[in-house]
Amino acid sequence: MAVEKVDTLVVGAGQAGIAMSEHLTRAGIPHLVLERDRIAERWRSGRWDSLVANGPAWHDRFPGMEFPDAGPDAFIGKEAVADYFVAYADQIKAPVRCGVEVQDLRRNQGRPGFTVTTSAGVIEADHVVAATGPFQVPVIPAVIPQDAGVAQIHSSAYRNPEQLAPGAVLVIGAGSSGVQIADELNRSGRKVYLSVGPHDRPPRAYRGRDFCWWLGVLGKWDMAAPNPGTEHVTIAVSGARGGETIDFRRLGNQGITLLGRTEGYGDGSLSLAPDLRENIDRGDANYLGLLDEADAYATRNGLDLPTEPAARKREPDPGCLTDPILALDLADAGITTVIWATGFVADYGWIKLDAFDQNGKPRHQRGVSVERGIFFLGLPWQSRRGSSFIWGVWHDARHIAEQIAIQRKYMDYHAQAARQPQDA
Numbered sequence: 001m002a003v004e005k006v007d008t009l010v011v012g013a014g015q016a017g018i019a020m021s022e023h024l025t026r027a028g029i030p031h032l033v034l035e036r037d038r039i040a041e042r043w044r045s046g047r048w049d050s051l052v053a054n055g056p057a058w059h060d061r062f063p064g065m066e067f068p069d070a071g072p073d074a075f076i077g078k079e080a081v082a083d084y085f086v087a088y089a090d091q092i093k094a095p096v097r098c099g100v101e102v103q104d105l106r107r108n109q110g111r112p113g114f115t116v117t118t119s120a121g122v123i124e125a126d127h128v129v130a131a132t133g134p135f136q137v138p139v140i141p142a143v144i145p146q147d148a149g150v151a152q153i154h155s156s157a158y159r160n161p162e163q164l165a166p167g168a169v170l171v172i173g174a175g176s177s178g179v180q181i182a183d184e185l186n187r188s189g190r191k192v193y194l195s196v197g198p199h200d201r202p203p204r205a206y207r208g209r210d211f212c213w214w215l216g217v218l219g220k221w222d223m224a225a226p227n228p229g230t231e232h233v234t235i236a237v238s239g240a241r242g243g244e245t246i247d248f249r250r251l252g253n254q255g256i257t258l259l260g261r262t263e264g265y266g267d268g269s270l271s272l273a274p275d276l277r278e279n280i281d282r283g284d285a286n287y288l289g290l291l292d293e294a295d296a297y298a299t300r301n302g303l304d305l306p307t308e309p310a311a312r313k314r315e316p317d318p319g320c321l322t323d324p325i326l327a328l329d330l331a332d333a334g335i336t337t338v339i340w341a342t343g344f345v346a347d348y349g350w351i352k353l354d355a356f357d358q359n360g361k362p363r364h365q366r367g368v369s370v371e372r373g374i375f376f377l378g379l380p381w382q383s384r385r386g387s388s389f390i391w392g393v394w395h396d397a398r399h400i401a402e403q404i405a406i407q408r409k410y411m412d413y414h415a416q417a418a419r420q421p422q423d424a
Contacts, residue, residue: 002121006032008404009116009125013039013096016131016378018085019062019394021094023401029408033094033131034118036101040085042135043078049160050184051078052239053390054176059212060390062088073210075239106352107371112411114373126373126411127404130362133378134388136347140340144265150330155181155341161188167336168192170270170328172262174199174279175234178341179246183238186256191334195259195272196248196279200286201236204245206294207305211237214294221386234343236283245287245311248280252318259325270328276321288312346379367400373407375400 010020013035024031038044053060058072065088067076076084089096097120104117105128113126138154146152151165155177161184168191171182182194202211215221226233236246252258260276291311298305328335348356355371357363363370366383376382377400378393386392 003115004121004123006030006123006125007408008032008127008129009034009114009123010129010131011102012131012133012378013085013089013094013098014042014131014133014378015040015085015390016133016393016397017096017129018089018092018094019397020129020131020377020400021089021096022062022064022092022394023398024404025092025094027401027405029401029404031095032123033096034100034102035096035098036119038082038086038098039089039096040082042133043082043085046135046156047078048155048158048181048184050240051180052076053078053081054237054239055212055389056210056239056243059210059216062390062394064088065091073243075243102350104350104352107373112373127375127407128373129375129377129400129404130348130351131377132346132348134346134380135344137345138340139342139345141342143262144270144338148265148268148330150336150338152338152340155339156344158339161185161190164190164337168334170195170330170333170335170338171341172338173197173234173341173343174236174248175341175343176237178339179236179251180238180240181339181341182256183240183251186251186254191257192255193257193259193328193333193335194251195262196276197261198233198279199236199283200233201246201248201283202290203287203311204237204239204243206291206311207298207308209294209305210243211290214290214297215385218290218293218297221384221392223385224383225381226385247315248283249315249318249321252320253315257325258318258320259328268329268331270330272324272326272328274324274326276324280321284314367396368403375404 008024008029008031010017010031010033013033017033021033052075057067057070057074057076067084070076101119102116106115108115113124114128116123116125138156140154158181169185170193171178172195174196182192186192238244238246248258258276260273262270263273264271353371355363355369355374362376364376367376377397380388382396387396
């Protein structure tokens with residue numbers, strides 16, 4: 001079987017892989033992008049029907065193309081986002097090969113580069129960029145046994161309310177996905193329970209500017225690492241219905257029963273942590289803290305932005321917050337479906353190298369692996385808070401392309417020096 005050779009192999013043609021291709025092309029680096037499905041497939045088949053981007057169109061895009069037929073403040077639907085990346089790949093003439101799965105990567109012995117086994121044959125590459133992103137393997141904690149009499153799905157398998165069996169629904173996880181799914185189900189007439197853990201909840205917009213803008217001018221997108229103790233804190237924000245601030249008290253008053261963190265299960269009943277009030281209060285503190293910083297920034301810089309005192313108005317506590325539920329009998333509550341909005345873990349099992357820590361996470365510096373020639377792109381907090389966002393991955397890709405170019409220069413010098421006659 002013939003072996004294909006390429007300078008740089010990019011694995012994955014989502015937002016990370018397309019951004020990587022653009023910067024490699026700009027740097028004049030020959031490359032190939034492999035995608036096991038279609039370009040940006042996760043946007044099409046890995047998200048629910050009504051999903052829109054969590055950031056406005058002016059912000060959540062690559063610099064080289066705007067979203068067609070959409071105003072700058074629009075929140076783009078998932079299919080249109082996928083179409084955008086297909087069009088972008090066409091615009092930059094990205095060398096994408098779809099329907100090819102990477103199965104195995106090993107370092108060559110006694111010579112540079114890597115041997116990559118794929119579903120379509122073997123490829124040898126001098127450099128490999130794993131651009132598979134952070135949303136690889138859905139996480140469903142082993143809390144509720146499969147024989148508990150309820151259907152259990154991950155949020156990535158949820159599509160719409162009609163998909164689910166009749167009955168109440170428990171959503172576990174109150175980041176953006178969990179909150180939006182719970183709200184959609186509640187609006188459809190379902191009885192909904194929502195298990196809420198630690199979270200940040202920025203305002204969707206404040207004083208006429210989206211929170212993406214505020215995080216930018218306040219320097220929060222460029223934070224190099226999460227604050228201590230906030231590594232597992234999710235962000236609750238939504239672009240649904242034109243964008244709105246997530247307010248858990250409002251959701252409770254609209255009929256969603258809020259619960260603390262889900263801790264365990266036994267005899268048909270869930271045990272819930274007594275931390276609902278604490279989690280809500282911390283989310284409120286995060287929200288109000290950002291308003292304070294925004295006000296101070298506007299005053300310091302003389303920005304003519306309208307004040308918004310209504311943004312600080314607090315809704316009454318719903319009954320589920322004043323009298324929290326600590327044990328929930330699933331049958332008595334009529335719950336027939338549990339949706340786990342509990343995130344994902346990465347799967348780099350195809351990379352047969354000592355490039356990962358004991359938890360399977362890449363050991364890297366801004367995406368440059370400890371294994372020379374291997375690079376990672378699209379990781380949360382890869383270089384900053386914004387790294388796993390559309391615009392953030394574009395900037396990280398530029399850095400990785402620069403690092404690949406530097407490595408190529410060293411090897412070019414080596415090849416040139418080897419050709420020079422040696423002094424006697």
